[in-house]
Amino acid sequence: KIVRDQHLxxxxxxxxxxLAAAASRHGKVDGIPNYPSIEAMLAAEAGLEAVSLCMPPQFRYDAARTALEAKKHVFLEKPPGATVSEVEHLKAL
Structure with missing residues (x-):
């Protein structure tokens, strides 16, 4: 809901x-390529410079780590992670 109400x-x-592409197991954004996972999106869209992660905190760490390891800039909503140690690890990446 926040994606449609705020981010888009x-x-x-x-x-x-x-907005160049979207990754979601359930939702779609009209007019752009849509992928079932961040891994699929990053593999198909090599020109992406950044990703904005709009998901509950308990799922952000893996997606953020994947994007950072792919050398992408990452925007995280508040709170940026489910635990402080997750956020510290992402910060180090």
Whole structure:
């Protein structure tokens, strides 16, 4: 819900960013490529510079780690992780 209510409108009105692809097991975004996982998206969309992770904190760590290891910039909502140790590890990456 927050993706449709907040994130998509914010990206759409900011000319510095372009939504290039989405990854979700359940949702789809019209007009762009959609993938079932972040791994599939990163494999198919080599030109992505950054990802914004819009998911509950308990799932963010693995997705953020995957994106950081692929040398992408990562935007995390608050709280950025389920535990402080997760956030510290992501910060180190």
């Amino acid at each position: 409108p914010a990206v759409a009105k900011d000319g510095d960013y372009q």
